[in-house]
Amino acid sequence: MTGTWVKTDLLFKPSGLHPKLRSHAANPLALHLEGDTYRVFFSGRDSENRSSVGAVDINLLTREVVHEHKQPFLVHGAGGSFFEAGISIGNCYYAGVQRYMLFMGWQRPPGGHWRGDIGRIKVRPDLTLELDADVAFMASDEEDSVSLSYPWVEKTDSEKFRMWYGSTVTWDAGNGEMLHVIKSASSRDGHIWHKEGVAIPYEIGRAQAFSRPTVLIDAACGYRMWFSYRSGQGEAYRIGYSESRDGIAWILKLDQVGIDVSENGWDSAMIEYPYVFRHEDNTYMLYNGDGYGKTGFGLAVLDDNKVERSDSV
Secondary structure, eight states, X not given: OEEEEEEEEEEEOOOOOSGGGSEXXXXXXXXXXXXXXXXXXXXXXXXXXXXXXXXXXXXXXXXXXXXXXXXXXXXXXXXXXXXXXXXXXXXXXXXXXXXXXXXXXXXXXXXXXXEEEEEEEEEOTTSOEEESOSSOSBOOXXXXXXXXXXXEEEEOTTSOEEEEEEEXXXXXXXXXXXXXXXXXXXXXXXSSOEEEEEOSOOBTTTBOEEEEEEXXXXXXXXXXXXXXXXXXXXXXXXXEEEEESSSSSEEEOGGGOOOOOOSSSTTSSOOEEEEEEEEXXXXXXXXEOTTTTTTOEEEEEEEEEEEEOOOOO
16 A cells, blocks of 8 residues: 655755756655754766766755755766766665665766666765775676666565666667666675566556666565656656565556656656655655756655555555
């Protein structure tokens, strides 16, 4: 089951003062600082559309910007690196005592299609960032031969790690839209991963270009996933929803997502890149609107009193 998301409107749009954070605040990721304040990392862009990691501190309850960090926390790689064209962040997880942040590293090969691999960042105790390695954490292989994107990791009750990540099957599924699916992988230590194939059902012409999964696990509802997707019929990104009892077998439930574009304003053309998390007794969603995060990011709160009950999964 899910509920209805109540939007609180635009939360943050970057000032654009730093050349590496000239525009956009895409892929918001919230880490708790103290009290009701979170540091929200995001992917901002320079004049060449290369993305680097910026951050802003936000009070969730007052919806106030406590502090906008003017300097980037991590800059895209040098030419020839697996993240030369940008960093799009996923989520954070602990492996032992070390906290890591995963990201999609963008490349723009000369004369070729853009593509991505998955990288990993060390998150220091003071929430500053350090690149874990200058090579991809998860690169293209026989299973994922085209392009990788947006990873999300959770540690399950069985002490196993599960990852959901994007993988391009083809740049054109026959209707001018890519087929980019969400796959899964598992790990015992959070470092070495076993890929398990497609996780979320896809439908050509309805939901075929997925990105940025975000997952919550609880005893009552099992696994709940939100993501952005395109139908292949020409529409811009929307946010979708899926459920699973075990994190392995998923049911697509797009009609139960409980959030859509607004009638007007900063998120009236598209909504995408959700990040769902809990604070106190509430469930929050950070998300982007028009222009792939160019208009900034907003905040929505889940209203559990307006629950749409689904079939069992």
